[in-house]
Amino acid sequence: MSDIEDMLSGPEPKVDTERALARLRARVEAERIAPVGHGTSTPRPFVVNIWLRGLAAAATVVLVATLLTVSGLAETILTIFEPRQLVAVPITTTDLSGAPSFEAYGTLTWTEQPKPYDVPDLRTAARDSGMTVLIPGNLPAGVGAPRYGVMPKTTATFTFSADKTRQAAAAQKRTPPPMPANIDGSKLFITGGPAVVTFYDDGARPTGATGATGASPFTGMPKLIVAQGRPPVVQSDGVTVEQLQSYLLAQPGISPQLAAQIRAIKDPSSTLPIPIPVDMATSKKVTVQGVEGIFVGDSTGLGSGVIWQKDGIVYGVAGTLTEQQVLAVANSLH
Amino acid sequence: MAERLRLGTVPGRGMPPAFEELFRREYPRVVAIAHRVVADSDEAEDVAQDVFVSFYRRHPADASYAAPWLCAAAAHTALNVLRSRERRGKRDAVEALRRDAQAPDPAQAAETAETRSEVRAALARLPERSAALLALRYGGLSYEEIAAALGLRLSSIGTLLRRAEDAFRKEIAK
Numbered sequence: 001m002s003d004i005e006d007m008l009s010g011p012e013p014k015v016d017t018e019r020a021l022a023r024l025r026a027r028v029e030a031e032r033i034a035p036v037g038h039g040t041s042t043p044r045p046f047v048v049n050i051w052l053r054g055l056a057a058a059a060t061v062v063l064v065a066t067l068l069t070v071s072g073l074a075e076t077i078l079t080i081f082e083p084r085q086l087v088a089v090p091i092t093t094t095d096l097s098g099a100p101s102f103e104a105y106g107t108l109t110w111t112e113q114p115k116p117y118d119v120p121d122l123r124t125a126a127r128d129s130g131m132t133v134l135i136p137g138n139l140p141a142g143v144g145a146p147r148y149g150v151m152p153k154t155t156a157t158f159t160f161s162a163d164k165t166r167q168a169a170a171a172q173k174r175t176p177p178p179m180p181a182n183i184d185g186s187k188l189f190i191t192g193g194p195a196v197v198t199f200y201d202d203g204a205r206p207t208g209a210t211g212a213t214g215a216s217p218f219t220g221m222p223k224l225i226v227a228q229g230r231p232p233v234v235q236s237d238g239v240t241v242e243q244l245q246s247y248l249l250a251q252p253g254i255s256p257q258l259a260a261q262i263r264a265i266k267d268p269s270s271t272l273p274i275p276i277p278v279d280m281a282t283s284k285k286v287t288v289q290g291v292e293g294i295f296v297g298d299s300t301g302l303g304s305g306v307i308w309q310k311d312g313i314v315y316g317v318a319g320t321l322t323e324q325q326v327l328a329v330a331n332s333l334h
Numbered sequence: 335m336a337e338r339l340r341l342g343t344v345p346g347r348g349m350p351p352a353f354e355e356l357f358r359r360e361y362p363r364v365v366a367i368a369h370r371v372v373a374d375s376d377e378a379e380d381v382a383q384d385v386f387v388s389f390y391r392r393h394p395a396d397a398s399y400a401a402p403w404l405c406a407a408a409a410h411t412a413l414n415v416l417r418s419r420e421r422r423g424k425r426d427a428v429e430a431l432r433r434d435a436q437a438p439d440p441a442q443a444a445e446t447a448e449t450r451s452e453v454r455a456a457l458a459r460l461p462e463r464s465a466a467l468l469a470l471r472y473g474g475l476s477y478e479e480i481a482a483a484l485g486l487r488l489s490s491i492g493t494l495l496r497r498a499e500d501a502f503r504k505e506i507a508k
């Protein structure tokens with residue numbers, strides 16, 4: 001026995017697999033956890049893909065949509081909202097499943113739909129987006145040629161509705177606090193983008209990215225994604241951020257922990273929350289391009305990403321890469 | 335019925351047989367990996383439950399990458415638990431480990447828990463990949479299985495593992 005093994009050893013756990021399986025069955029039943037759909041022809045990618053996509057979209061209006069529809073909470077701080085800083089907000093699976101969807105509070109109408117499209121080269125990406133598109137000066141080995149996508153500026157209007165809130169709550173057999181009269185019928189005007197996303201595929205994909213097992217779990221995933229975009233701006237026709245926060249954080253299904261985290265944001269009108277699903281990812285503060293950014297690591301340790309804001313633009317770099325590789329790419333953008 | 339279809343599972347009918355088979359096959363190993371990290375049987379089983387729920391939500395049971403995914407997730411989830419325990423303070427960490435510290439008398443149990451707590455604190459301070467390498471290796475995985483789980487080259491595992499072990503010894507000595 002090596003010294004390390006000696007140090008890490010202890011009484012071996014006595015495992016009762018059938019009892020553990022029964023416990024899992026009960027949890028799946030009680031929490032109504034659905035398995036992934038069957039019959040798909042391509043392998044389901046790792047969970048890393050979920051937040052990789054999220055990070056890539058972070059610099060675009062898609063982030064707004066994600067925040068609004070997935071967390072159901074970010075709207076609490078989006079009134080007259082022009083982010084100048086980012087903050088990681090840990091969310092749990094329970095938060096995601098328990099929080100009401102944004103659609104439960106009213107109607108979202110796109111005035112300019114998010115319609116991303118491919119462009120042939122960097123010059124077109126820069127022209128269409130109206131931004132100087134930064135490119136990495138340092139790419140890890142094995143990264144292929146870039147592909148570019150542009151998300152034009154997008155706008156939407158959200159109208160709060162007390163009737164819709166009551167109906168959504170009744171369908172879930174819940175009783176929400178009454179919507180204040182000044183919120184009912186009020187509007188939020190959301191603007192996002194433009195944004196540019198650069199995808200780098202695996203340049204020389206081996207028979208399996210994991211080497212030993214053959215089929216790659218990352219089939220179809222870019223190796224690296226670099227995104228930049230104008231952050232979302234939200235304007236209100238009267239309701240203040242405090243009024244919205246007070247009302248929405250009192251909704252059933254919102255955990256006290258999450259509500260406390262949202263309330264703890266010092267300047268909600270200028271802070272963009274980055275939801276970090278704690279059962280899938282971890283996050284920490286890092287310095288990127290001389291400013292503070294948020295590093296996010298997937299809980300499987302196979303992917304990572306970093307997001308930061310500088311000179312009015314939100315940047316994101318993510319990939320199936322190590323922390324050092326992702327930060328090296330991020331710091332090499334020029 | 336629409337609700338049932340949307341959920342993808344029928345209440346009372348249980349989980350897909352392929353998933354249950356995967357669970358039976360991999361659960362002991364997932365617990366073993368987590369236990370190497372958290373050194374507490376109950377916590378290791380909680381980690382394993384979360385790992386399987388996570389997999390169940392997002393991946394088909396017959397995925398070719400199921401076993402390496404579960405092992406990697408066990409290591410990283412357990413390390414997250416360990417770090418959050420460390421953040422809560424030394425007293426909590428020792429108390430958590432006392433449950434599993436089997437010793438004939440309370441004083442010896444306390445000493446064992448204290449030693450294990452220091453070892454775990456050192457593990458928590460290691461870089462993520464090094465800690466995961468140690469958890470997987472001493473959780474019983476072969477080099478090939480570690481390479482698959484962490485997405486590393488098989489040829490680099492020996493070197494990375496030795497570096498991780500050296501770093502661990504240095505942390506322990508601090």
